[in-house]
Amino acid sequence: MDHQIKKIAKRHQYVARISTSFIYAILVSIAMNFFWTPGHIYASGITGAAQVVSTVLKRFLSMDVSVAILLFALNVPLFILAWIAISPRFTVFTVISVGLASVMIKFLHPMTLTTDPIICAIFGGAVNGYGTGLALKSGISTGGLDILGITILRKTGHSIGSINIAFNILIVVAAGFLYGWPYAFYSTIGLIVNAKVMDMTYTRQQRMQVMIITDRPKSVIDSIQNNMRRGITIVHGAEGAYNHKDKTILFTIVSRYEMPELEAAMEVSDPHAFVSITDTIKILGHFYEPTL
16 A cells, blocks of 8 residues: 555656646746847856857857757756766656757747846846746756756765856856857846746755754654654753753754754644754765655
């Protein structure tokens, strides 16, 4: 029975991921066809690289290769890397999301709402940021540098923040050379908006340090570990300064995405516990990440 339930749940998860991939594809195509292309704004990552290559081929070689085709083509080597280094399932969903995005960019009829580069940068970045964040929140990769980032993180434990920054700087510089330096700054605005909206939507990567002061440690530990796969450090022998009651301090790290589960676990186990939650800048050591 349990096996059957898990099988049904996994099937529902797959359907949800494919549906989210379709929503992402629509949003990135809206950002591209309604805002970025009319405003001469470049996106971040591989999408921006596809825009640059398309512009260069058309301007200097008279070759009209669409961004949609280049987006998929530039991702192919990364699909191979994902299959080898991450997992076949992850790769399949990545191919689906990138493939749908390429199809929608190609066939969604462009509509020029405005050519104002500032408006195009802000709204294009916001729409794409929301779509990308929604995809990542559902456990779907949008391809590109995500794959490289996950691979390097798993192999070395280090992020590729500097590589991302350097790659996007090259795209911004290309925008300056191709359309004039004001457009480089407009594209920078778009990149910032994209990143901010993506961070607000996708909260799984944001780490929070949780300190719990309780007189019911066993109940709290059982409740948290039954709801989340998180280790807990126990500090015995704490004492409240006001009433001098014995307390236990519990420390754990969770993602912001897991905050509802943490709050529910605390409500059940010890609603009167004192809980302090702070942003964590950096973690050294193992932090469990769900399987992709």
